[in-house]
Amino acid sequence: MAVKLYLASASPRRKALLSQLGYSFEQFSVDADESAHPNEQPHALVERLARLKAQSGVEVGDEERPVLGSDTVVVADGKALGKPENKADFMSMMTMLSGKTHQVMTAIAVADKHAVMSKTVITDVTFKVLSAAEIEQYWSSGEPLDKAGGYGIQGLGGRFVTQLSGSYFAVVGLPLYETDELIQLFMAERDE
Numbered sequence: 422m423a424v425k426l427y428l429a430s431a432s433p434r435r436k437a438l439l440s441q442l443g444y445s446f447e448q449f450s451v452d453a454d455e456s457a458h459p460n461e462q463p464h465a466l467v468e469r470l471a472r473l474k475a476q477s478g479v480e481v482g483d484e485e486r487p488v489l490g491s492d493t494v495v496v497a498d499g500k501a502l503g504k505p506e507n508k509a510d511f512m513s514m515m516t517m518l519s520g521k522t523h524q525v526m527t528a529i530a531v532a533d534k535h536a537v538m539s540k541t542v543i544t545d546v547t548f549k550v551l552s553a554a555e556i557e558q559y560w561s562s563g564e565p566l567d568k569a570g571g572y573g574i575q576g577l578g579g580r581f582v583t584q585l586s587g588s589y590f591a592v593v594g595l596p597l598y599e600t601d602e603l604i605q606l607f608m609a610e611r612d613e
């Protein structure tokens with residue numbers, strides 16, 4: 422039987438990516454406290470948040486349908502960067518990313534009221550050296566505000582990327598191959 426899901430996310434990008442997998446799903450957003458615990462490593466943070474979003478979604482929807490949740494952080498110099506709070510925050514993010522390789526971590530989680538399964542996908546992204554004018558111009562575009570790490574690879578930010586190793590889709594918000602695999606695994610275990 423075809424799998425029917427919920428997507429616990431406000432992101433239009435995640436919606437578009439999940440549509441690419443061909444599953445039938447409904448989308449709703451959940452309120453999750455996205456702040457890190459003291460000394461929590463980025464890998465642990467992103468996977469905990471994906472699980473939290475999926476599990477919070479279980480309370481909202483029809484309990485038979487599994488819920489998919491996801492979270493993305495950009496990690497530079499060991500520090501997790503979320504969405505920029507203001508221009509100064511954005512400027513310091515771009516200074517950290519300019520001319521260097523950083524990691525984009527996207528976690529996915531599938532949950533129902535009995536179980537939760539999750540996975541984190543890590544992609545290396547390299548930026549060219551950015552000039553002050555490029556950074557200023559990019560901020561003015563409005564694109565950075567709702568993006569982890571302050572850039573969108575699928576938009577104007579794509580021109581900054583010289584190299585990528587891993588999953589392009591994960592950087593945008595949802596790793597296609599791994600999401601499909603996790604949903605299939607979850608359904609197979611549920612049917613056992």
Ligand SMILES: Cc1cn([C@H]2C[C@H](O)[C@@H](COP(=O)(O)OP(=O)(O)OP(=O)(O)O)O2)c(=O)[nH]c1=O
Nearest residue numbers: 430431432492493568569572573574592593594
């Ligand atoms: C690095 C990068 C991030 N992003 C986006 C993906 C995510 O949508 C967002 C990271 O924020 P998230 O908090 O992971 O997601 P969200 O708030 O958009 O949606 P929700 O929590 O409801 O699922 O940044 C891009 O679109 N392109 C990029 O290149």
